[in-house]
Amino acid sequence: MHRSGSYSDVRQLAHAIDAGTPLTVEYVATSGNRTVRTLSRLELDPPYLEAWCHLREDERVFTLSRIHSVMPT
Secondary structure: OOOOOOHHHHHHHHHHHHHOOOEEEEEEOOOOOEEEEEEEEEEEEOOEEEEEEOOOOEEEEEEHHHEEEEEEO
């Protein structure tokens, strides 16, 4: 997680992966644009998170260091 990511964010991410539940994250793209994404079918493959992105309706790969906040969906 990003340096500003909290222990709570890590716990929520781990729980969503274990439980198979969707998760909402604030993600900062390489362009610097911030988006809020709802993700499901999470697979952790450090330093990446592979997931189904509901915004893009496609499988996407997210860099963990670019996930700035994690919220339950």
